[in-house]
Amino acid sequence: MSEGGVIVDYHGCDFFPERWGYNAKKLQDNIQCEIFQVLYEEARASYREEIVHQLPSNEPEQLEDNINQISKWIEQWVKDHNS
Template identity: 55%
Template sequence: MFVFWHRRVVDELEDRMSDGVIIYYHSFDFFPERWFDIVFVLRTDNTNLYNRLERRGYTGKKLQDNVQCEIFQTIYEEAMEAYKEEIVHQLPSNTPEDMESNLEQIVHWIEQWMKDNN
């Protein structure tokens, strides 16, 4: 069932990917590499992550699994395995200032990509 769902997501998005879209998702190993020019992995300090998830009502195993995933850099490692190393970038996501800086970096990257590819 899980594989079928992933295949369906890819099939639904396939035609839209040529339009220059941003995908925000917590796992991506099923997305084709050809879709992406760059991948940003947001990283959070474990204490910040724990507090955020706790405020969202996460408890027990779900809370532990998410924090452990961050500790072991699971998403980053999956990105490095799924895509070319040079397109994978980590960005800190601890504070509102980090979010603002990340947005600026991503906008700058998009602007540069558009200049280079148009």
């Protein structure tokens, strides 16, 4: 990951080291936000509907599909903004 150029879709708490100082309350709040889709709803309320996407990642195949979709969006964005 330190080389960059990767997309990370990960939700495990072991990804965030204890040295970051997240207390139990902070972790619980983050878990509740994930469960209740708080951030997704905030994004939908804050941005145009056509630019907010929720990608399922429950199965390995979905992860591959998500990577392909994100790559397409990036390629299109580059085309649209290279004029």
